[in-house]
Amino acid sequence: MAVSRSSSRCSPLARLAVNLSAVFALVLLISAAAPLEEKQISIYSNVANYSLPVTAENGHDYVGIFELLEPLGKVSLKTSGTQWNLHYNNVECDFQPGSDIARLQNQPVPLGTSFVLRNGRGMVPVGSLTTLLPRLLGGPVNFHDAARRLFVGDAGVHFTAQIKNNPPDALEINFTARVNPSISTEPGKLVLVFTHDPVLPPGTTVLTFSSRSITSATYSENNGSAEITIAGAVPLFASFGNNGKTISVQPAPQQPAPVKSAPKPLPTAQTGQPIAAASHPVYSRYYIVVDAAHGGAESGATLGNQLVEKDVTLAFARRLRDELEVRNVPVMLLRDSDAALTTDQRASTSNQLHPAIYLCIHASTQGHGVRLYTALVPSGDTNRGPFLDWRMAQAPFLSSSQSAANTIAVELEKSHIPVRQLAAPLRPLNNIVAAAVAIEVAPPASGPSDLTSTAYEEFLANSIAAGIADLYQLPGAAR
Amino acid sequence: MNPRQLIITVVILVAASLGMALYAWRMQKHALTTVPAAYSGSVAPPASGSTEQATLFVADDNSGELQPQQASIPLSEDRQQRAQELVRALLNIYLDKNSSHPIAPGSDVRDAYLVDPGVAVIDMNSAFADGHRSGILVEDLTVASLVETVAQNIPGILRVKILVNGQERDTLAGHADLSILYDVPSVNQMVGPSPSPSQ
Ligand SMILES: [Zn+2]
Numbered sequence: 001m002a003v004s005r006s007s008s009r010c011s012p013l014a015r016l017a018v019n020l021s022a023v024f025a026l027v028l029l030i031s032a033a034a035p036l037e038e039k040q041i042s043i044y045s046n047v048a049n050y051s052l053p054v055t056a057e058n059g060h061d062y063v064g065i066f067e068l069l070e071p072l073g074k075v076s077l078k079t080s081g082t083q084w085n086l087h088y089n090n091v092e093c094d095f096q097p098g099s100d101i102a103r104l105q106n107q108p109v110p111l112g113t114s115f116v117l118r119n120g121r122g123m124v125p126v127g128s129l130t131t132l133l134p135r136l137l138g139g140p141v142n143f144h145d146a147a148r149r150l151f152v153g154d155a156g157v158h159f160t161a162q163i164k165n166n167p168p169d170a171l172e173i174n175f176t177a178r179v180n181p182s183i184s185t186e187p188g189k190l191v192l193v194f195t196h197d198p199v200l201p202p203g204t205t206v207l208t209f210s211s212r213s214i215t216s217a218t219y220s221e222n223n224g225s226a227e228i229t230i231a232g233a234v235p236l237f238a239s240f241g242n243n244g245k246t247i248s249v250q251p252a253p254q255q256p257a258p259v260k261s262a263p264k265p266l267p268t269a270q271t272g273q274p275i276a277a278a279s280h281p282v283y284s285r286y287y288i289v290v291d292a293a294h295g296g297a298e299s300g301a302t303l304g305n306q307l308v309e310k311d312v313t314l315a316f317a318r319r320l321r322d323e324l325e326v327r328n329v330p331v332m333l334l335r336d337s338d339a340a341l342t343t344d345q346r347a348s349t350s351n352q353l354h355p356a357i358y359l360c361i362h363a364s365t366q367g368h369g370v371r372l373y374t375a376l377v378p379s380g381d382t383n384r385g386p387f388l389d390w391r392m393a394q395a396p397f398l399s400s401s402q403s404a405a406n407t408i409a410v411e412l413e414k415s416h417i418p419v420r421q422l423a424a425p426l427r428p429l430n431n432i433v434a435a436a437v438a439i440e441v442a443p444p445a446s447g448p449s450d451l452t453s454t455a456y457e458e459f460l461a462n463s464i465a466a467g468i469a470d471l472y473q474l475p476g477a478a479r
Numbered sequence: 480m481n482p483r484q485l486i487i488t489v490v491i492l493v494a495a496s497l498g499m500a501l502y503a504w505r506m507q508k509h510a511l512t513t514v515p516a517a518y519s520g521s522v523a524p525p526a527s528g529s530t531e532q533a534t535l536f537v538a539d540d541n542s543g544e545l546q547p548q549q550a551s552i553p554l555s556e557d558r559q560q561r562a563q564e565l566v567r568a569l570l571n572i573y574l575d576k577n578s579s580h581p582i583a584p585g586s587d588v589r590d591a592y593l594v595d596p597g598v599a600v601i602d603m604n605s606a607f608a609d610g611h612r613s614g615i616l617v618e619d620l621t622v623a624s625l626v627e628t629v630a631q632n633i634p635g636i637l638r639v640k641i642l643v644n645g646q647e648r649d650t651l652a653g654h655a656d657l658s659i660l661y662d663v664p665s666v667n668q669m670v671g672p673s674p675s676p677s678q
Contacts, residue, residue, distance in 0.1 A: 294653065298653065300613060300653055301612070301613035301614050301652075301653070302613070309613070362614070362615055362654070364614040364615065364616065364617070365614075366540060366543070366614055366616055366617050367540075367543050367616065371615065371616060373615060376665055376668060376669060391659070420543070422616075422619070422668065422669060422670065422671065423665070423668035423669055424615050424619055424654075424655075424669060425619070425622070425655055425656040425659060425661070425669070426615055426654055426655070426656065427649075427650075427656050430656075438615065440614070440615045440616060
């Protein structure tokens, strides 16, 4: 009753103001909570894969015809008044705003709805592309109109998916060409989104598997992208192999790691600081991810006759893995073949695994011994609340990284191996959400030819593994 | 028109023609002397720039550190021009056959811009980046020496961006990240003195 009395004392004007502001707040809330996804069309061809915005005109979807053709060949435009005279390679096409007929080599081509000029851009209805493009391009196109994915000529990537037992319960997805999807994880699923890869649907859109961890893979298309959603009974992570043509999806967790808050930066880094598996409320199977830098066509430095850095780093990473396994430190090799991985792929794979330490291996003939690097985080703190700036993701972990580098340095010095600690503007160190250290292995004092000698590699790997084992055995470290 | 008026008119016309001819000749001479000077700035050391003492931060592969080196170089008044001349002086040291930190033949700086507030953009040529040796330390030494040399000789430079052939590039030669702006104070950490006595 008190409420009704107090509201009855408000003037009608005040009530209107309150109601209006409530409506306004609601509208703001709705628009903030559900930002409208911009409509786009993706075009796949043998010369370029790209996406363009789609705009609505009179209730129909439209796209800029000049922008669409430009990546595919030689386009030129002449305008006289509002008339558009477009040349694509040797084909001429005229468009007139307000007219739903284009003239291509003087032959009429129906557009369905009218050609539109918007801010100097000539827009054609998306629905007309299947009529217009084969004549302009002189070849077939295949348009998945519901998802707005347009395939020119024989552009397309097929894939197969099957459960493999090595590693156990892993879903191996093989593509006919290199792909570069964005990967996201949600409870119970892992989603691969292909926007600039011409991935084509499989024979059946839902593939089911008789695996305890991975139950199905579902293909779908929407708004210029293809998606493969992998459903799992456990948290999953994806890794790339075979030059980006294979994606392996595996169960991520097994061993529980203590849940810790993000390590706070210390005024000075020191050894002996326990390094736990990140700040994520998840299980981490691996204490350390070892990443052999370079790979595939990106071979790194030339270290001598026929000797390239990518091979030296892989051999050393494998040796280090063996030394860590002997010490019972859970380790995963991020690159265990001649795969070409981008630094983004390395960072996102490592970040999905939530290790306590990411260790990246490089090799050089300059100087002697070992150089240990932590990230030189770029200037400008743009981390906002729970959202991390990708370039600054390492910032909260720098102290842990320096502590890990110090502990490894102590073990190397015990073995009289020259060691130097520096900061480096070296990707993906600044993208890693864990302690992150890069090692540049240099030759011994006896000369550059001994860089790859078994004895020297073993000597170094043994000391580095001892340093990591020291960290792993500290109370509070993840295991 | 009587003969006296005719003579006066002819004298005035001849004087005017001579005057115009003299003016045209002087203008042409002026153009010939000023045009080459206006275009010579970016390809040769400034003809009129006075020689100044500058500290170049020279990379040394043996120690893996930067060694400050005093040099007497002709420097322009213009700060942008100055940045370019400093980088070119540094590159000339690296291109010498006895260099402590050799770089690829043909390496050069294409341009330098100063962008407020306190950002210098150094645009290097393709030969410099394409022929650069690959390695974390060797690339960091080059980047740090460029940044330090420009920042320590031109007051007010706080950050430095390195472009190659007018474009942003991922890395110098597979390692040093060129997609970022280098903070002058943090560059010390890249090649600073070793905390351990070795190496
Ligand atoms: Zn490397």
